[in-house]
Amino acid sequence: ALTTNVYWKFLKANGIDKELERVFKKFNPKDIKSLQETGKKSRGLILRGKMPEDLERGILQAHQKLEEMYGRDVRVAVRTSGVCEDMPKASFAGQFESYLNVRKEDLIRIIKRCIASTFSDRAIAYRYDKKVDQLKFGLSIGIIKMVRSDLASSGIMFSLDTETGFKNVVLINSIWGLGEMIVKGRITPDEFYVFKPTLNGKGLDGRTYRPIIKKKLGRKTVKYVYAKDGGIKEAKVVGSQQLKFSLTDNEILTLAKWAVIIEEHYSKKFGKWTPQDMEWAKDGETGELFIVQSRPETVHVHSEGAARVYEEYKLETSKKPILTGIAVGERIGRGKVHIIEDVSKIKEFKEGEVLVTKMTDPDWTSIMGMASAIVTDEGGKTCHAAIISRELGIPCIVGAGKATKVLKNGQSVTVDCSNGLNGRVWEGNISYKVKKYNLEKIPKLKTKIMVNIGAPEAAFKTSFLPNGGVGLAREEFIIAQNIKVHPLALIHFDKIKDKRIKKKIEEIAVEYKNDKKEFFVRKLAEGVSQIAAAFYPKKVIVRFSDFKTNEYRQLLGGELFEPLEDNPMLGWRGASRYYDPKFESAFALEVKAIKIARQEFGLKNIAVMVPFCRTVEEGKKVIKLIEKYGLKQYKDGLNIYVMCEIPSNVVLVDEFLDIFDGMSIGSNDLTQLTLGLDRDNGRIAYIGNERDKAVKEQIAKVIKACRRRKKYVGICGQAPSDYFDFAEFIMKLGIESMSLNADTIIKTILKLTKKK
Structure with missing residues (x-):
């Protein structure tokens, strides 16, 4: 390592320190032309300077020791680090030059180029912006044996979600070859999220959890590799590698565990939460993983301990x-x-x-x-x-x-x-x-306010809202947006004769050449798990799919398996699908996805809910199917709820509660079926109103029955947000929770507080 003493000695020996003072007297930070001229003059002074003989001799002797350890012609990385770098409010990341695959004969020249990068235009501008003195800033240089990631993979890792500051995940980006290509932005790296709280946990079977809650294949068409005469060059990534993840699951989990250890180390050292921004590399010769750099994350670290403000x-x-x-x-x-x-x-x-x-x-x-x-x-x-x-x-x-x-x-x-x-x-x-x-000033209600959510991408941010968990996690959004293919088209992929459909499925499920069903299971498990992880350990109620036939037909391949119905709203949907021989194999995939989320990822806060269950017998059949495909009611704390959205659910409420662990009132469907209308029919939609006396009496009956039986009861419709007298009505009845869309949570809490 070359400390800042080397930097200052080099400048002083060449008289550059005095020259820089004269150059910066004319610097106008508001003028880009002045910035460029100042940078050019400063760098020229350094590049024309000569390394003092004693420093050059010491550097080459140290390199000789590296050769004794690792063999002749050992290649090194020459990496820069400033004395003000990685301050809590300024990372200086990427401001100075670093060089890879450097030969011994090029070492002194490269070190001078590193010193010159102290005065790159970007570094000068960044120091001015961060109020760091231009001429008191010193640079140190680390000279490290290269990890042969040009033969394997490398990337970046954060001990939090970079977009939202959500702290319970590790985010890993990975590419083939040397890591410089990520910063260039010319490729899209593979992306992995690992859930921290269960990373070192074990299930009832004694197996360690493997909570990789998201895996997204990147677009890795090019990479950086060693150039023969030193330095690096660009090379194409062969087609088969482009379609493969650049890390194995075991490697992802190893890196994530290291990220947690490093974050804990620096948090303990500084006496506060100190999330980390890390670089890692895999050696293609030995197969070993290395952390090559760690620095504080600078965007979200200040949110800890500060007033929690939610911007909408x-x-x-x-x-x-x-x-x-x-x-x-x-x-x-x-x-x-x-x-x-x-x-x-x-x-x-x-x-x-x-x-x-x-x-x-x-x-x-x-x-x-x-x-x-x-x-x-x-x-x-x-x-x-x-x-x-x-x-x-x-x-x-x-x-x-x-x-x-x-x-x-x-x-x-x-x-x-x-x-x-x-x-x-x-x-x-x-x-x-x-x-x-200001979330600190949002009052708390006796009634639990939960969240309705469908998009996994919104879960981390939504979790910062005041909430008691998720009252309705919809599978439909994950299936429509992330999977896009009808589950039966994946199950019967080999039997599909339409070449256009098969080609599109191949493109969408490109990572799953041999088993298209696994694509559905994994993507659904990942989507559900991102939502469950965001709100962990609070309860997250996942509703099994409730697409109607016309909606299922919109999925790729859907027209091959879905009938045309005159009134899909009252047709083949919900529970009646699951035990139907034509659809049971598809429902099995949904259950397997939940099983992965709970048993492989350790997200035991997930409960499941059965929609549109017309009869008690249907409910019994579905519960048996859930067990058949790997999930048993009550085992490991699994609750199975039912949507209360059909008058039969109300009339036979006690019989439904004999087999289910509680009810979530679906006020939209309950209203349309009580009042005998189709809510998709715009001509009569105005009649549908949750405040109708007939609807309210049914809701009151259900809430009272659930409370008497000490079973869960909530509501997951929009009525409490739209009609505050309705919200007040169900609060007085003692409903356990109201689950609302994210954009209405705060305003609903504030209005209900005034009405208490």
């Missing part, structure tokens, strides 16, 4: 977006588009514009803070544009594909990152509202 952005438009991509952050930005195709033209950029480019790298940092929003063609959640935008609090959309072609210079646009990972760009200045809530 709401865009007011019915227009369709003109562009979509991966959202970074949770804000909305507006401005005029400025497309910059090359870093040499960044001085043309003006404050308040929307920066649009193919991809950024550290040389772009000086103008990123001036942007109202950033949109890039390429990149993933851990590319340079994403990392810097997140730190600066600027809305950013990466991986938009054709932003530089679709958007035009001077065009007014609105960049929206408020909808989970779904980043959207609208034409024009779209109005929006921002609401801020």
Whole structure:
């Protein structure tokens, strides 16, 4: 290691320290041209300097020791680290140059280039922004034997979710080859989430949990490998490797355990939660994994102990977006588009514009803070544009594909990152509202307020709202958005004759060549588990699928297996599907997915719920099927609930409660069936009202019965949010929980508090 003493001695021996003082006297931080001239002069002074003989001799002697340990011509990584780097509020990540696969004969020259990078344009701008003295900043350099990740894989790892600050997961990004390619943003890495609380736990069978709650295959078309004469070069990733994950499950779990250990170490050292941003590499010669760097995460660490504020952005438009991509952050930005195709033209950029480019790298940092929003063609959640935008609090959309072609210079646009990972760009200045809530001041109700949720991507953020768990986790969203294929089309894949459908299924389930059923099971398990992990250890009630036939037909291959019904609302749906010989094999996949979430991932806070169960006999059949496919009621704390949404559920409430552990009132269906209407029929929809006396009397009967039997009773319709007199009515009856959509939770709590 070359300490900052080497840095200062090199500058002083060449008289560069005095020259730099003169250069920086003329520096104007508000002028990009001045920034570029200052950086160029400073770097030139250093590159023309000569390494003092005693320092050069000491460096080469140390390299000789490395050769004695690892063999002749050992290749090294030359990595920089500043004395102010990785401060709690400034990471300096990527501001200085590091070099890989460096030969002995190039070592002194490369060290000088590292020292010169202290005065890269981006580093000068970043220091100014963070109020760090330009001439008191020292650089140290680590010289480390290379890990041969060019023959295997490497990546980045965080001990929290980078978008929301949710602390109970480890996020791992992985690519083939050397890790520099991730920052370049030209590829999309594989993405893995591991759930921390059960990472070292064991199930009743004694087996250790393996809580990889999300695995997403990236787009890994190129990689960096060793160049023959030193340095690195780009190489293509062969087709078969592109379709494989770049880490095994065991390696993912090993890295996650290390991330937890490292986070715990630094949290103990600093006396507060200190999440980590880490780099790792796998040696292709030995198969060993290495952590090559760890530094504090700088965006969310300050939320610990601070007043908990929840920001809610709401865009007011019915227009369709003109562009979509991966959202970074949770804000909305507006401005005029400025497309910059090359870093040499960044001085043309003006404050308040929307920066649009193919991809950024550290040389772009000086103008990123001036942007109202950033949109890039390429990149993933851990590319340079994403990392810097997140730190600066600027809305950013990466991986938009054709932003530089679709958007035009001077065009007014609105960049929206408020909808989970779904980043959207609208034409024009779209109005929006921002609401801020101090969560410490939100009062608590006697009635438990739970959440309705369908999108796993929204779960981590939603978990920060005041809540008592999830009263309704819908499988339908996961199936429609993440799986997209009818389960029977996956089960009977080999029998499908339509080549177009088969080709599309192959493309969607590309990771599952041999067993298409496993694609459904794993993706459903992952989606459910992300929701359950977000709210752990609070209860999460997962409702089995309740698609109607017309909705199932919309899934890929659905028309091959679904009948055409005149009134799907009252047709083949809910419990009646599960035990039908034509659908039982598909229901089995749903049960297996829940089994994985509970028994493999350790998410025992998951309960299940049966929808649209017309008769007690149907309920008994479904409970037997659930056991047949691997889940037993009460074993390991498993509760099985039923939706109360049919008048028969009310009339025979005690008989249903004999077999189920409680009821969740589905006020929408209960209202339509009590009043004899089809809520999909717009002409008579106005008649449907949960406050109708007939509906309220049925709800009252169910709540009283559940309380008498000491069984769970909740409601998962919108009625409590829409009608506060209705909410007051069920609160007085002693309902255990109200499960609401996320955007109505705070306003409902506040209004109900006033009505108490």
